[in-house]
Amino acid sequence: MAAISSKNTTPELIVRRFLRAKGVRYRLHVPTLPGRPDIVVADHRLAVFVNGCFWHGHSNCKRAALPSTNAVFWKNKIRSNVARDRRTASSLRREGWKVFNLWQCSLRRPTSLVRLLAQVSDK
Numbered sequence: 001m002a003a004i005s006s007k008n009t010t011p012e013l014i015v016r017r018f019l020r021a022k023g024v025r026y027r028l029h030v031p032t033l034p035g036r037p038d039i040v041v042a043d044h045r046l047a048v049f050v051n052g053c054f055w056h057g058h059s060n061c062k063r064a065a066l067p068s069t070n071a072v073f074w075k076n077k078i079r080s081n082v083a084r085d086r087r088t089a090s091s092l093r094r095e096g097w098k099v100f101n102l103w104q105c106s107l108r109r110p111t112s113l114v115r116l117l118a119q120v121s122d123k
């Protein structure tokens with residue numbers, strides 16, 4: 001499952017660059033937390049996942065369309081990824097973390113990054 005666990009993907013770099021520019025301190029791929037979150041802002045107990053739309057089954061997203069060959073295989077595979085993401089998120093929440101999912105497709109527009117920044121800004 002190399003494609004799922006791949007690190008330092010371009011969408012992730014976009015998010016990291018953004019946070020760094022805003023002066024937000026974060027850690028990467030923290031192994032001691034459920035799901036090894038891509039980005040962790042410990043000061044705000046926020047775990048950020050940068051999700052590829054296909055692999056994580058983004059609903060109603062063009063990029064998440066399944067290939068027509070081996071449709072059953074892909075359907076099951078993506079479904080189990082989605083289930084795992086859900087379990088990860090509830091484990092994190094149980095441990096007192098907020099979970100923020102950023103979808104690959106949403107990074108084309110600034111809205112989702114602005115929402116992320118709101119989560120990590122001191123009020």
Ligand SMILES: [Zn+2]
Nearest residue numbers: 053058061105
């Ligand atoms: Zn998407």
